Amino acid sequence: MAMDNQETVLQALKDHLKPEQITINETIKELHGKDESYHQMELPDIVVFPETTQQVSAIMKVSQQYKVPVVPFGLGSSLEGHVIPKSGGITVDFSLMSKVLDIDAEDFLVTVQPGVTRTQLNKELKKHGLFFTVDPGADATLGGMAATNASGTTSVKYGVMRDQVRDLEVVMADGTVIHTGNKAAKSSSGLHLNGLFVGSEGTLGCFTEMTLRVYGIPEFITAARASFASVKDAVEAVVSILQAGIPIARVELVDEQSMKQVNLYNETAYLEKPTLFLEFHGNEAGLKQDVEFMEEIVQGHACEEIAFETDTAARNQLWEARHTLAYAYIHGYPGKKLMVTDVCLPISELAGAVNHARENLQALGLPGGIVGHVGDGNFHALIMMDMNDEGEVAKAQEFNERIVVYALERGGTCTGEHGVGIGKQKYQKQEHGAALDVMEKIKAALDPQNLLNPGKNIQVDNKEAIQ
Amino acid sequence: MAMDNQETVLQALKDHLKPEQITINETIKELHGKDESYHQMELPDIVVFPETTQQVSAIMKVSQQYKVPVVPFGLGSSLEGHVIPKSGGITVDFSLMSKVLDIDAEDFLVTVQPGVTRTQLNKELKKHGLFFTVDPGADATLGGMAATNASGTTSVKYGVMRDQVRDLEVVMADGTVIHTGNKAAKSSSGLHLNGLFVGSEGTLGCFTEMTLRVYGIPEFITAARASFASVKDAVEAVVSILQAGIPIARVELVDEQSMKQVNLYNETAYLEKPTLFLEFHGNEAGLKQDVEFMEEIVQGHACEEIAFETDTAARNQLWEARHTLAYAYIHGYPGKKLMVTDVCLPISELAGAVNHARENLQALGLPGGIVGHVGDGNFHALIMMDMNDEGEVAKAQEFNERIVVYALERGGTCTGEHGVGIGKQKYQKQEHGAALDVMEKIKAALDPQNLLNPGKNIQVDNKEAIQ
Known part of the structure; x- marks a missing residue:
């Protein structure tokens, strides 16, 4: 423009x-x-x-x-x-604002500029025996991850991006610089701005500094890969593990179609069945007991094969395979564009939702796989579409719509971790109802000229901002 | 009026x-x-x-x-x-709005009316093998706990009230009814209202229904009581335990003066030394390993006595003693009123802050004890004052002021869990700086006539609201 x-x-x-x-x-x-x-x-x-x-x-x-x-x-x-x-x-x-400004090991806090990436931070933290938990797969910047309230594989144990933010330095629309929090582990002072600014997608201010919570690298880590007869069996196994109170650090579902893509792209030879990738963090004795209990549970859910990896290299290969999945699809379908659905539902609704997604992929004849952070009730369908094929684009959009409506009707959200951006704006009214007016009032109070990332997130109509 | x-x-x-x-x-x-x-x-x-x-x-x-x-x-x-x-x-x-509306064991969620109390909820949950984690001591209502972002003994493991709230039904100033969230474990949709309304102290709306996260009752619980030569030793022991990555479920500091009050009020015979009350949740094997490691650590910090309680009755007695402490002081000083300080600091600053508080209690000649949720960096000085003795009231206020300023100068907050109410208003500008203007804009946008609990929280000047 x-x-x-x-x-x-x-x-x-x-x-x-x-x-x-x-x-x-x-x-x-x-x-x-x-x-x-x-x-x-x-x-x-x-x-x-x-x-x-x-x-x-x-x-x-x-x-x-x-x-x-x-x-x-x-x-x-x-x-x-x-x-x-x-x-x-x-x-x-x-x-150019990508410095790790401070690592405060005693308080389990780091202060970074927004351009620092997740892997850059973890490289620095490793020297102190620490790690940053949020892992969305992509090597995103921490500023971007805070702006979208990113999460990913480890949220089931450590929480989402919002849970890690102790303080943001934010430049407001008028140039004022504020701090949304402090370095204390908790506070009941004033109105809670940390949570409001995280996930605001650049529509309330620009983050220029961030103080984030980090954790000690766990004493002991066990990873497992469990293959199931069906996606439904796999999801039900996760629900049972959670209900048994076994603390999972990560649990990822990768469906049969996606396991094929993983093997193709990574030259691995994993069983091409609906698979759970699991990880447990803790002390050795506790983990042993947890993992034995977990194994017992998955056997009761038609688990066909289970393999454990305690060795770092093998574990990294396993997670690398999971993380490169989106790229595996992109490389597997040259010329096509990736659409990823991102609903999150109460865990009791997850098996039904994944089943519904699979049925609709088949009914619409769309190529694609289903993966998910199933411990949170969050799953993604990855669909490759030819942007020049109007019919295919329309089908993919129809599919996305069905997935979202299904989730919203069952107490879920249209986006578990990717954010609204442009793609989820049309569901904001249905999801938030009268609360959308409250969000709009806050946006108008903090950005009266509507110049901060106009036309994104809750705001569909951006006419006023257009020059 | x-x-x-x-x-x-x-x-x-x-x-x-x-x-x-x-x-x-x-x-x-x-x-x-x-x-x-x-x-x-x-x-x-x-x-x-x-x-x-x-x-x-x-x-x-x-x-x-x-x-x-x-x-x-x-x-x-x-x-x-x-x-x-x-x-x-x-x-x-x-x-009259004190019903537990729904217990959804599969999703670890409950829906309650705001008048339900913490113990009332836990009584209901116990039948399902579940419990609500937030435990501020007082048997407060869940609505009040959400309004102040209460926390307490278990926050070091399970988080504060804000971390438990999935959804609030809120009646806004104009009578509109909104929902601030949903039943999904995470969401990146719209602006995050849950966190904003929790801790808003009735200044943004009235809560009429709440959906809260609950947990399975841990398989195994061990409690310990460890006595130390000094408060400093006790606090440093906690810092070492946290840095070793041992997951503590509760850790409470009770100083010598307060142990005396505990024994008097509860007719117990605990050692009258600075004491940590600790609790660990997990599986049996993991706990055993954690507790052995913890014992090793406290021995390195001048621990004079350590006793374990795995039996439910003994554990309950131990926590009962801790919880009744405020009442123990109130009963011990008839006619006087309780003032409780409530700062929270980065954990690295805690030993210094507790020491500073103790020195100032002595310097000002105030009777009182120090207790704290030390795993969060949050501590309270409990001071009994004769409201008719102007000098004593002035000294208590001077003490509170010194404690708060000390915390704010070290990256802390004036209130870790009690909230602002009237007592912490005068520190809002110092704590939040330019962010206070942002809070004021949000308040004005959502309550333009300033009729919701006027003159509380961030808002010092309530002239406009006075009839």
């Missing part, structure tokens, strides 16, 4: 940033016009690379003065079009 | 509530004019006892129409004056 005041805005930005921190280069704009989803590319007018909180504050003030939208950008690994600048404007790329 | 339109308001309420649900009886008003704190009593003009969400909605509409403040009331066990109707108006007592 062309800005009619681009020259003026560029000039205003140059008062605060060095020339090399501002660009209108087409290639760079294209890199900031899309994410890893199927959503259509749209270009920003300007891309900036701030190095300090003060510079971000200055960018926000320029945005307010000239009524230019601002879109924060991490690495573009989002899956619902969050970073696509639908109304043009300034994209704020945080790649 | 006398309302000049009381008759009109009473008449309007009678259109929606039965006569016996509305009262202006002086004794009942007095019961709703105070909590368990030292804050001065002020009377509501009217007390209502709604039975349904629809009635609460009607009360809110009356409040808006006639510009009458509304104060929600659970059992009055708050410790910072939250329920004291500073501007008069209508107090909404939730004692």
Whole structure:
């Protein structure tokens, strides 16, 4: 979208940033016009690379003065079009703000800039015997993970991104810099802003610093791979394990179709059956007892094969296989785009929901697999679609819609971890009802000119923000 | 505070509530004019006892129409004056909304009305092998616990009240009924209202239904009581246990002075030394290994005596002793009022903070003890003051101030679990800085007439709400 005041805005930005921190280069704009989803590319007018909180504050003030939208950008690994600048404007790329500022081992806290990635942080933490728990698969930036309330394989034990955030430094629409929390493990002071800003998808402010909770690397880890006769058996086994009170650190479901894709892409030879990838963290004696109990339970749910991996290398290979699955599909279907559904339901509804998804994939004749963080009740269908085939796109969208409606009718949510972005906006009213008005009032109070990532998350109508 | 339109308001309420649900009886008003704190009593003009969400909605509409403040009331066990109707108006007592509506054992969820108390819920849950984790000591209502983001002895393992809330039904200022969440274990949809409303102290809306997370009763529980040479040794032992990654379910510090009070009140004969009360939940083999490791660690921190209790009755007696401590002080100092400090700091700052508190108690010549949920970095000084002795009150307030400033200067919070109410308002600006403006904007957006528990939490100036 062309800005009619681009020259003026560029000039205003140059008062605060060095020339090399501002660009209108087409290639760079294209890199900031899309994410890893199927959503259509749209270009920003300007891309900036701030190095300090003060510079971000200055960018926000320029945005307010000239009524230019601002879109924060991490690495573009989002899956619902969050970073696509639908109304043009300034994209704020945080790649130059990627320092681990402080590791406070005694308090199990780290302070990072938003451009730090998950694996970068874990590399630093390892030296201190610590790790950051949230693992969405992609090597996303922590700023992006906070903006979408990312989670992933370990949330069943350690919680989601929101649970790890102790404090955010946030630059508000008017350039004011606030802190949403502190370094204490808990607080009942004031209104709880941490939780509100996590998952706000850049619509309430830009994160410039984050204090996050980390954990000690577990004394002992056991991983298991269990193959089942059917997806239903696998899901029911997980429900039984949870009900037995066995603390699982990770539990991933990979269906038969996806196991085939895993083997193809990773050159592994896993049994091509619905499979659970499990992990347990704890002390040696406790784990032994838990794992024996777990084995007993899965045998009662038509488990056909179970293999354990306590060795780090074998465990890493197992999780690598799970994590590369989206890429395995993308590589397996050249020229097609990935659509990933992302509902989360009460665990009692999960077996039915996965079954419903499988039936609908078949009924619609869509190629794709089902995987899931089943301990949380969250699963994904991965569908490869030819964006030039209108019929296929329509079928994939129809499928997504059926999955979401099924979840919402059963007390679930349209997105367990990917966020709303563009793709889940149309379900916001159905999911939140009258609470959507409350969310809109908060958005309007904190961003009255509607310039922060306009047209995303709860906000469908972005006409006012368009230049 | 006398309302000049009381008759009109009473008449309007009678259109929606039965006569016996509305009262202006002086004794009942007095019961709703105070909590368990030292804050001065002020009377509501009217007390209502709604039975349904629809009635609460009607009360809110009356409040808006006639510009009458509304104060929600659970059992009055708050410790910072939250329920004291500073501007008069209508107090909404939730004692008739005290049903456990649903126990969903498969999903580890319960749905309750806000007037249900913690022990009432746990009695129901026990039949299903489940328990509700949050345990602030007092048998508070769950609505009140959510309103203050209560926590207590088990938060170090299971989290605070905010971590348990999946969904709140909230009646907003204008009478609209919203749901802040759903039944899924996680969600990245919309703005996160659950966390915002928990801890909002009745200033954003009235809770009328709550869906909460519950846990299976642990397979095995071990409790321990460890006595130390000094408070510093005890706190350092806890830090070492946490750093060793041993999962503690509860860890309470009770200082020497408070152990004396415990023994007096409970007729127990515990060693009158700084003591840790600990509890571990897990499977038998894992606990054995954890507890052996823990014992090794405490021996390295001048532990003088350690005793274990695996038997339920002995364990209950131990926790009973800890829980009745506030009452032990109140009974030990007839005619005096209890002031409880409530800061929470990063755990690395805890030993210093407790030491600082002890020194200041002595320097100011105040009688009192120190106890704390030390695994969270949260501790309380319990001070008994003669409200008629201006000098003593001034000293107690000076003490509280020193404790709070010490915590805020070290990345802590002025209240770990009791909430702001009236007592912690003066520290809101220092604690939250520019974020306080953001909180004020949210409050103004959701309660534009400032009628929901006016003059509490972040809001010091309540002139506008006064009739």
